[in-house]
Amino acid sequence: MSHILHVYLVDLAEVEAVIGSKDEEFLGRLLAELPKHDPGDGCCEPCDAADCEGADCEECYRCEDAQHPQALRAIFAGGPFEEDHADAYISALELICEDLGPYIGDASFWFGYKGLPEEILSLASDMDGDLFPFTDSTGWGHIGKESCAELLPEWEANAAGPDDHSGYAAPLATWFRRSVTEKKDLIGFWAG
Incomplete structure (x- = not known):
């Protein structure tokens, strides 16, 4: 099964600093940018509108428009992080990264593909289970700037050479250069 990896230029320390920060201004800005949740759209009929706006509405995690506010609130509060909502936390964390730094590209990949560079796997999954519960339908990872500097010459050479590593050499070289x-x-x- 194919997955899409979205890559952002953000320091991991910046992301970790948000978790449990209780930064109401930042949280408020992110919440204001989200689509409004309409309990009447049928995704969470068991709740009433007042419950759906509450931070503890379990039913809201079933509705995409409502799960982001709930997950963002949990991240800024520092938890608790429920295993059942792991996908929502990772999706909300991506919203935070969209705000902190630029989106710089994406790549399609398949877990288990023999030609998949280790660096794609690091970006896709080396943080799975860290900070948030593990999920097998989404994931996240990072490569530090020091590692990018070390890997850049190799991937620039790969991108210029005859073996483009199944099309991954050019994007990796570009991301490492940035x-x-x-x-x-x-x-x-990643998701998918």
Whole structure:
């Protein structure tokens, strides 16, 4: 099964600083940018409107428009992080990364593909189970700026050479170059 990896130029320390920060201004800005949840759209009929706006409405995690506010609130509060909502936390964390740094590209990949570079796997899954519960339908990972600087010459050579590593060499070289130039880590999110 094919997955899409989205890559952002953001320091991991910036992301970790948000978790449990209780930064109401930042949270409020993110919440204001989200589509409004309409309990009448049928995704959470068992609740009434007042419950759906509450931070503890279990039913809201079943509705995509409502799960993001709930998960964002949990992240800014520092938890608790329920295993049943792991996908929502990772999706909300990607919303945070969209705000903290630029989106710099994406790549399709398949777990288990023999030609898949280790660096794609690092961006897709090296943080699975860290900070948030593990899920097998989404994931996230990172490569530090120091590692990007070390890997850049190799991937620039790969991108210029005859073996493009199944099309991954050029994007990896570009992402590593941006990381080195802007002195930021790479953070990736996948779903699918």
